[in-house]
Amino acid sequence: MSMIKIQKLIHDYIKRDDEGNAAGTVRAIDGVNLEVKPGQFIAVLGHNGSGKSTLAKHLNALLFPTEGTVWVDGMDTKDGANLWEIRREAGMVFQNPDNQIIAQVVEEDVGFGPENIGVPTEEIWKRVEESLKAVGMLEHRKKSPNRLSGGQKQRVSIAGVIAMEPKCIILDEPTAMLDPNGRKEVIKAAMKLNREKGITVILITHYMEEAIDADLIFVMDKGEIAMQGTPREIFSQVKRMKELQLDVPQVTLLAYELRKAGLHLPASILTKEELVDALLGSEPGNSETPESREQKSDASGEPDTEADKKEEEAGNGNQG
Template sequence: MKDIINIKKLIHDYQKYNEDGKVESTYRAVDEVSLDVQPGQFIAILGHNGSGKSTLAKHLNAILLPTEGTVYVDGKDTRDEEKIKEIRQTAGMVFQNPDNQIIGTVVDEDVAFGPENMGVPSEEIEKRVEEGLKTVEMWEYRSHSPNKLSGGQKQRVAIAGVVAMHPKCIVLDEPTAMLDPVGRKEVIQAAWKLNKEEHVTIILITHYMEEVTSADQVIVMDQGKVLMQGTPKEVFSRVEELKEHRLDVPQVTMLAHELRKSGLNIPEGILTREELIEELVKLKTTADAEGGAICP
């Protein structure tokens, strides 16, 4: 199966110039990152501020171009200027602040903006607007002003606008960073629905660990490099190493880790409340059968 995203030894340097237009300093934001993403995957990229994850995200939509290395989106080199339009239609982008993405005065007009720019016929645009808004459960708000929506609703409208362009991949660059817990849940549920029902490849950039426990792959970045890569269970089993790099783990994973340190025979990599309860019930059942206690 051909990769939807193929990155080889990507380097991105930001340069600061002095008043004479000469390079004063260089900061390496992404340092030899390689990554392959297959169609239909849900990929999560984690890291604290300054880790390089948002810079990486902007390469997936050709907003930024490599200083060194290569980025291919659906087989197209992001350095190829003639392919930029196709690349941006293939990999849609949703940013952190929904207010910076919504330009229409009415919700359905805003969602129609992308397809209109692509030259999609009017009848087809109407279908795509309905499809996009229904996918994120915002159809009933189609005639509303975006200014009267909540943060989570605005972000879902932004996602609908990308969906209406029929991308194969959607890159969400910290889409829940400015939202309250309800808004975060709405947006993440919309992303999962697109992935599972529409088979859209999702690349989620976030620092909320609980949002990624069901992802196919988790990539952890630090200082521009890939620090860890694997399934959520594999990555979040490395609690102490993540803590050393000032990174969190899901709360239930941390609780299970602390219980394990206290002597309970609980496996590493617990990701959900249900998993933890199941392990505790097993311990209780075994202890009752042996006439002992859960703790040694």
């Protein structure tokens, strides 16, 4: 069974005039289909206003479809009877670290979710301890949230979600208000939960460097899924990404510039090591690593230069 399945989702916001009367609608999501399998690490990229946050709120039944259907672990979000089970199974972390911590002591905040769903006291303590340990915040359990850094606060928020034993976590731009160190902390914590506990992670972000290790990337634009694929497939389409107002890694950009100048480089370069290997020839002994084999298969069998040309002409590569 899929963790999350979305079929023909449409979401309209009602626009109101100054007197508060409905004055037309704004379509935030326009016919999205997607599927997430259990245990996947998914990144949803898109610029502000592309509909990615609206999409996130559908996964936790904070918003309901105007048209179409969203299933979370097989449960239809429109069915009111499923509401609390969906919110427990698909936990959500929001952007502003200050506006989602309820209690004045770290451990009490982590206990808030379990309290709400009626977990017995002893079990709450066990879960709080485990959750704080999982995000590396156990030593701060007695502290006031006001004494923590942004990255630490977000890790507490993640622990608060984990304590409800969800199958899936949705992180809605969790790093937008953090500094680079805080960003790394949060992404590392989410990655660890995915790898070690098998929790499905859906990371919504506009920082491309956070999406590089994802299993699958969805790129949103104008309420639609504009691209989908592995990070390598997505970031190799430099021009298309620029059109969608997104970044690609600087290494990929440099490779792209060099290719334009006539160098024969693969389109799917993501790391500086790959670029240097391609420019100078691999060091002896690692000429045929699994990594480089994967690269070749990702280039979909076509000669790189041709694939590149195609991309330049059409302005869009393999669309989702």
